[in-house]
Amino acid sequence: MILVPNWQALLFVPVGAERHLASAIRLRPDAIVLDLEDAIAPAAKPEARARLRSAQQLIHAAGIYCVIRINCQLREVVDDLAAAELGHMAALMLPKVEDLRGLQNVAELTGGKIGLIALKETPAALQALPAIAVFPQLVAMMLGSEDYAALLGVSPDGGALSYLAAQIGVAAATRGLLGIGFPGSLANFQALDLYASQIAQGRQLGLRAVAAFHPAQLPVIRSALAPTHAEITWANKVLQA
Template identity: 45%
Template sequence: MSLPYQSYLFVPADNAKLLEKAHQRGADALILDLEDAVLPAGKPEARRGLPEPIDRLHGLGVPVLVRINSGWRDAVADLEAAVRPGVAALVVPKAEDAGALRVLSAMIAEWEAERGLTPGAIGLVALIESPLGLERLSGIAAVPRVAALALGSEDFALTLGVEPTEALLALPCRQIALAAAARGLAAIGLPGSLAEFRDLDAYRAMVAQARAVGMTGALCIHPAQLPVVRDVFSPSAADVAWAGRVVAAWDEAQAAGRGAVQVDGRMVDRPVAERAKAILARRAPTA
């Protein structure tokens, strides 16, 4: 299982006003947040109110994820509310232990069976927010229900007592992208602060760097970030035109029994042709 989305917008699970219009913001997927965005005193009420927006958004065709809490008592209460039809995945904060993820997976399986869901229907997004989580990436990625690895840049920086800058976060992005690719998972995150939404040029550069190292999507906290993520992660017109030429030439070469062909002054073999096909698969429907 992997998540095919590029932009993930956090929405506080207890904010009815934001939830009402969240589907209009243009995110590929919405994360209803039961963790940082909800005060401790408000979590019980947020859980009670969770089924309504999940059902409504699912009915509108919007992919829904839910970020649960990290403490076990809160996490169990969150699962009781969130494991239901219409939820694509649960975002697990402070993921550091593959064993803990397997326990969560087993509990989710019980609710899936009880509520008539397909076994394994609800994935897990392991949110890496500490050096220990980064050190244990391989084991975390191997948990069967894990559908994505994500970088929690703000909390990761907090564990080191520094700012969430490229100097700190570029390497974790690369490591997460590599570990995710090894397992066929989504890799979500940016080498910088998620809070940047005023300087969109700086934000665009950060998203471009994430894509360049193999990240497949970004966590967003403001609607202004969404068009930037969509634009950067979508192939450009030039990319699509190049890919079209490569695939056409490659197909012709294959039909003629050749294993390589020259396109635009560069040699094309199977890996290059496969990359071109992937670009065409990611293009917008109108491209």
């Protein structure tokens, strides 16, 4: 049985970036996302695949959940999965999910035993949210802020992402999936006050986890997603009752 993860903080690490991986393991996010897609140039992907299993083994030995962001094209998907150790993987992240085809291909290639995270990065993905949310192997949906805003021709910090973030929150809650992301740029690791406020907004829209690109973002994620004083007080009253 595939379980929905109870994560708050995920951290992307390019496959092969050994210093970044060591730092990520030391900081202990809930999950490390080994990136074979945007972080790896096309010519470097074969070498990255060759180093994938050793990175997975280090994460597994540290007792941290491992996620792999694979590529879009089916031929690359096959190569990515052939290079991976499925037994040391908590989930697969699929980019630019607009329909069920990519999810079906990956579910078939993995025997339906690995949880899938659907990245929503295009305006076309909005129309398919209800159908995608009920896919059996799906465990989470994530807002891909940068690509979505780029396709709209707007800034990710300008407010245009709030609607999609809310729709992902609703679709995820409908089936008890994990909603990941927030309406803003994932790259705001120098404007941490803005970053924290955007995560708080995402929380109010039903998104319960955030994937970061920089270690400085991790404490902000944990603080922004921590239970409020009012929530803790209410929970204690329930326990007493």
